[in-house]
Amino acid sequence: MLRLKNINKRLGSFALKEINLEIPEGEYFVLLGRSGSGKTQLLELIAGLSSPDSGEIWVNGRNVTRDKIQERKTGLLFQDYAVFPNMTVFGNIAYPLHSKKLSRDLIVRQVNAIAGEMNIKGILDRYPHNLSGGELQRVALARTLVNSPSLLLLDEPMASVDASLKDDIRRNLRQLNRKGLTIIHVTHDYREAISLAGRVGVIHNGHIIQTGTPQAVFSKPANKFVARYAGIRNFFRVRFRLTSEGWKAFCDGTIVFSLSGNHYPDEGLLILKSDDISLSESRPQNCTENCFSGTVTEIMPCEFGMELTVDAGEIFYADLPANEFRQLNVEEGSEVWISFPGEAPVALPGSG
């Protein structure tokens, strides 16, 4: 479907470097990256709004690198929707159809059909300044889809809408993908990626660091940047040693992690997901390894409950669901025990 081969593009002091990506037909691919990472520039290259300095872009087996924008059959939905303010909703949706020089009747029929699908038939004669964020988003999507793109490019489609509309948008996008539309969606929010993506890619400083299923990328991040992106906050610089009791990771001599894996480098970074950590007021029974006592230094509400910061010689961040937190009955300054299974700590490859 889409194939990017060794794409390079310099934009002032920033550059997209050696971008290689293959996206099969019907896939929902989410490209994750911070602002300034190059994800929007990559979308614009695919759409044809700019040309790469080197490399090739293939769509449906055809090299479109030097093709005009109008010939690429890609639809691009901009972050703030870019709905034309000088036209009504009808005028906006009809805009791409005028370029095809269709008859007036056909244009009216096609606009009405897509407006019905997107549930915006009642606002066809309104101007954009009278529309809500959700309506603008649907108008922009209808305007893009009426052009029957074979590839839909979405630039942060949920960045400008409030939380209550995000579910609707997610539902719409999933439906479109289920109907067979290939979607490339760029975002800075890894939760968006988890909820929508068949596959994700992480882009940083103009370079795609890792691609794979969301589960693969977030459970085995390629480096610290990807791990941070996945919301992981527990990082420990350690020395790995094989002892008579198996593999251990020594962290500045204060904390010793017991590991369940087989091969480790001499030293490197160890990561631990916040929700893999359990907390208890007393030492857990039969716990001989990976349990440490510490002091709660901070308690903060988080999306799924509470995040506790525990100083156990090293700083640990643990996420607890609200009901578990209530049962635990701790406050800042309380002594607690943290524990986690041997398979929870993961060594970051290439961090040695």
Added chain:
Amino acid sequence: MIKNNFFSWIFLILSSLLLLFILAPLTGMILRTGGSELFETVKDKEVQQSIWLTLWVSFAATFFFAFLAIPLAWILARKSFPLKSIVQGIIDLPVVLPHTAAGIAVLGFISRDGFLGKAADIVGLSLINNPAGIAFAMAFVSVPFLINSARDGFASVPERLEKAALTLGAGRPRVFFTISLPLAWRSIMTGFVMMFARGMSEFGAVVIVAYHPMIAPVLIYERFSSFGLKYARPASVLFILVALALFIFLRLLSLNKKETVASEDAQT
């Protein structure tokens, strides 16, 4: 709060003084002009012809130069190129030149020895003492107003709207005529009116290029220098009233035009 009020009062007084400075001479001139004098001037064929000449030549100069100024404004707003700031400086040059010097420069260009004069001579046209020459002189000193205003208008159109139109299958000309131009229309019309007004009021450059046929500012000057203030005043008042009426009309027209463009695009 008291300080704020004091501050506001000072600014209000200073602003009023400036407004008074603009309005007082105009009001004085209108009040000192008797109804009968004004009526006589309205009937004066020479005055009528000079006002009409001023209006149509300035309008024609603005209209025809708009076809060159608008594309240049778009390029300045959208493209980066070497020496762009120098090009911008060149555009603003006529505004800072003494207008008589501008007239001399234009005269050199349109006289029989000049590039344009020679070209016009081939088709048997003399640009000196001709409405076409007057139009060149007017345009020379006033076109920066249109270019700069239109450039600001194009620059204020979000580029992503043009990009969106391109991804929706529109060619560059269609994007220009359906997105860039309508959205920059208000600024372009403001520039149009400014250029027209500046051209209409031009004296220094025009008087060097063409004393005859007489445009209104030259006629007013001639009456003042030949007959005195009393004879120049009614023609001045009449010219000001006509100009005011025209600007109000053009302003209304530009607003209506903006709405029309919007509604045309809205229809299929």
